[in-house]
Amino acid sequence: MIDRRTLPSRKEQNGQMTEKVVLKERGESWLRTMVRGRLFEQSLGELYERGELVGVVHLSIGLEATAAGVCSNLRKGDQITSTHRGHNHMIARGLEPERMFAEILGRSTGYCGGKGGSMHVANFELGSVGANGIVGAGVPMAAGLGVAAQKLGTGNVAVAFCGDGAANQGVVWESLNLAALWKIPVIFVCENNGFSEFTPTDRVTAGPGIADRAIGYGVSGVVVDGTNVGAVSAVAEGAIDRARSGEGPTFIETRAERWRGHHEGEESYVGTYRETKEFKDPIVQLIQEMDAAGLDGSLLYEKIHAEEKDLIERSLAVAQQAPLPELSTALEDVFS
Amino acid sequence: MSPTSTAKRLTPAMADAIAQEMRSDPTVYLWGVDVTVGVMGPTRGLAKEFGPDKIRDCPISEAGFVGAAVGAAIGGLRPIVDIMFSSFTYVAFDQIVNQAGRIRYMTGGQLSVPMVIIGSAGAAGANAAQHSEVPSALFMNAGGLRVAFPSTAHQAFWLMRSAIRSDDPVVFLFHPALASARGEVRDEPLHLGDAEIGPEGTDLSILATGMMATRARAAAAVLAERGIWAEVVDVCSLSPLPWDAILKSVRKTGRVLAVEEARLTCSAASELAAGITERAWADLKAPVKRLAVPDTPIPFAPTLEESLIPSEEDIVKAAEEVASA
Numbered sequence: 001m002i003d004r005r006t007l008p009s010r011k012e013q014n015g016q017m018t019e020k021v022v023l024k025e026r027g028e029s030w031l032r033t034m035v036r037g038r039l040f041e042q043s044l045g046e047l048y049e050r051g052e053l054v055g056v057v058h059l060s061i062g063l064e065a066t067a068a069g070v071c072s073n074l075r076k077g078d079q080i081t082s083t084h085r086g087h088n089h090m091i092a093r094g095l096e097p098e099r100m101f102a103e104i105l106g107r108s109t110g111y112c113g114g115k116g117g118s119m120h121v122a123n124f125e126l127g128s129v130g131a132n133g134i135v136g137a138g139v140p141m142a143a144g145l146g147v148a149a150q151k152l153g154t155g156n157v158a159v160a161f162c163g164d165g166a167a168n169q170g171v172v173w174e175s176l177n178l179a180a181l182w183k184i185p186v187i188f189v190c191e192n193n194g195f196s197e198f199t200p201t202d203r204v205t206a207g208p209g210i211a212d213r214a215i216g217y218g219v220s221g222v223v224v225d226g227t228n229v230g231a232v233s234a235v236a237e238g239a240i241d242r243a244r245s246g247e248g249p250t251f252i253e254t255r256a257e258r259w260r261g262h263h264e265g266e267e268s269y270v271g272t273y274r275e276t277k278e279f280k281d282p283i284v285q286l287i288q289e290m291d292a293a294g295l296d297g298s299l300l301y302e303k304i305h306a307e308e309k310d311l312i313e314r315s316l317a318v319a320q321q322a323p324l325p326e327l328s329t330a331l332e333d334v335f336s
Numbered sequence: 337m338s339p340t341s342t343a344k345r346l347t348p349a350m351a352d353a354i355a356q357e358m359r360s361d362p363t364v365y366l367w368g369v370d371v372t373v374g375v376m377g378p379t380r381g382l383a384k385e386f387g388p389d390k391i392r393d394c395p396i397s398e399a400g401f402v403g404a405a406v407g408a409a410i411g412g413l414r415p416i417v418d419i420m421f422s423s424f425t426y427v428a429f430d431q432i433v434n435q436a437g438r439i440r441y442m443t444g445g446q447l448s449v450p451m452v453i454i455g456s457a458g459a460a461g462a463n464a465a466q467h468s469e470v471p472s473a474l475f476m477n478a479g480g481l482r483v484a485f486p487s488t489a490h491q492a493f494w495l496m497r498s499a500i501r502s503d504d505p506v507v508f509l510f511h512p513a514l515a516s517a518r519g520e521v522r523d524e525p526l527h528l529g530d531a532e533i534g535p536e537g538t539d540l541s542i543l544a545t546g547m548m549a550t551r552a553r554a555a556a557a558v559l560a561e562r563g564i565w566a567e568v569v570d571v572c573s574l575s576p577l578p579w580d581a582i583l584k585s586v587r588k589t590g591r592v593l594a595v596e597e598a599r600l601t602c603s604a605a606s607e608l609a610a611g612i613t614e615r616a617w618a619d620l621k622a623p624v625k626r627l628a629v630p631d632t633p634i635p636f637a638p639t640l641e642e643s644l645i646p647s648e649e650d651i652v653k654a655a656e657e658v659a660s661a
């Protein structure tokens with residue numbers, strides 16, 4: 001018989017305010033990361049509008065707090081695996097906008113030499129094994145990165161970002177089972193944005209909630225407001241600490257809505273599948289919290305916004321001037 | 337005689353074929369991720385007529401819903417699964433290859449798996465390595481799977497009807513860049529196992545599927561202006577291969593170019609080259625030539641992608657070589 005009282009329970013971490021000391025110490029960095037990600041993706045949206053982007057781009061505007069909140073607790077050597085909607089994860093992990101733009105524009109100076117594009121931006125040195133075009137596929141790899149860290153004794157952890165849609169891929173739960181059994185230093189971060197591509201999540205997802213599923217594996221499942229960077233960070237910090245100290249995985253479900261559709265240009269074939277409304281803005285929320293704590297978030301935002309806007313504009317201009325890859329490179333990197 | 341479908345484009349012709357089969361056979365069901373929206377085209381509009389009971393949006397659980405289709409097929413339905421990009425079949429590979437393709441054989445012919453798996457195949461411009469593959473050779477090699485890869489609305493319509501009626505599992509591919517290719521559906525039924533020949537020619541046979549078949553037809557027009565009469569054999573049924581049609585063309589021309597939008601090694605083009613050489617050696621006037629993608633994944637950058645995939649000019653050039661060899 002299982003004693004249900006000893007099983008971890010699903011926790012809700014909502015509506016909480018971040019302490020002033022924490023805001024003071026980390027608010028500026030969160031704000032900068034989120035603003036950078038926002039501006040980066042807004043300019044991708046504009047490029048798409050103007051017909052200057054190729055391929056499929058999935059924007060994560062509105063979801064910045066998960067990326068910033070989780071990645072701000074990682075250190076050098078830790079690795080993340082990401083999704084088709086991964087630009088903010090990459091920005092938060094410290095990848096440079098210039099080389100990201102270059103990758104997405106198919107230029108030789110891109111992180112992957114133009115071979116990966118929007119869905120495959122990666123840089124191992126900076127701690128990102130990469131975005132992924134296959135829903136759920138990054139999750140077992142994060143578990144494996146955790147095993148490598150464990151066996152090599154590096155003290156590093158891995159984070160698996162996935163979407164609510166990915167929570168219906170069996171491999172996610174196979175990975176969680178392994179992670180629980182082997183006490184792998186890996187954190188599962190499931191961004192529940194309410195849509196699995198074009199279908200409302202609850203129409204394709206059984207049960208009371210995604211985080212609840214983790215409980216069946218004896219892993220604690222935490223639900224957190226994905227527009228509240230401080231709350232996300234607090235949960236992630238705890239999970240990362242536990243993972244690093246050998247206590248195994250945590251499953252975090254963050255809830256925030258994406259402002260854009262599934263991908264840019266979808267209007268050409270999808271009718272209206274969701275209502276237009278005001279979305280919660282993680283950036284505004286942080287500014288307000290800082291203002292309320294007497295830290296003048298509004299002023300700081302003006303400054304950061306101007307600096308980041310300049311950075312993004314310069315980065316894009318450089319990327320747009322970067323050379324196309326030599327055609328011979330198409331045949332390289334197949335084998336070691 | 338009136339045409340059997342008024343569809344004028346490739347994926348709408350597939351949708352029309354599905355609709356016609358659904359109207360006449362209550363055991364036909366269709367499911368997949370966002371099939372109501374119809375992301376890639378072939379299921380667009382079907383939910384409106386048939387509703388969510390017949391046209392069912394699935395969670396992103398390919399191994400699960402493909403496997404469920406295998407079971408439903410054994411149990412008496414004729415399920416159609418839209419997998420979206422054919423690369424997503426890799427997530428469900430066991431159910432397709434190890435289960436669907438083998439069950440009839442392993443049970444000594446007791447069980448049938450009448451199902452269709454629809455997937456887009458090929459590069460449509462900067463979708464990178466996980467959304468650009470033509471996986472036909474994998475399924476041709478699996479054993480027990482029929483494979484169709486139409487390149488026109490006509491082929492798409494008739495082969496889809498034939499696929500739904502087939503008592504075997506069928507992998508049904510179409511090229512995403514041909515999804516809205518225009519074309520009439522003629523009142524001349526095609527069946528799984530058929531090839532389609534056209535234009536006819538006497539100097540060489542160009543064998544191709546999907547986008548390569550489309551480019552081969554364009555190349556044939558260019559070649560004709562240069563006095564080379566190429567016959568294009570659209571191998572729209574890839575498993576089992578339509579050897580009679582292929583060999584008839586080869587025996588007429590004695591020269592063969594096999595073109596493929598997939599990696600060369602173990603490609604459909606490779607199988608065609610080997611099979612033709614074995615079966616029609618005496619009729620060949622020149623070595624069979626293959627034109628395919630180098631053995632690499634498909635890169636993202638459009639310039640790189642384009643450099644790897646045979647173009648119309650590449651086909652013309654290779655055909656000229658074969659014709660003069």
Ligand SMILES: Cc1ncc(C[n+]2csc(CCOP(=O)(O)OP(=O)(O)O)c2C)c(N)n1
Pocket residue numbers: 084085133134135162163164165166167193195196197262369396398420424427
């Ligand atoms: C295995 C697989 N199936 C389907 C797709 C197509 N696809 C890309 S993103 C996506 C939706 C993913 O939903 P979710 O995980 O909730 O992430 P979101 O897009 O909502 O951020 C789908 C179905 C894919 N890329 N891989």
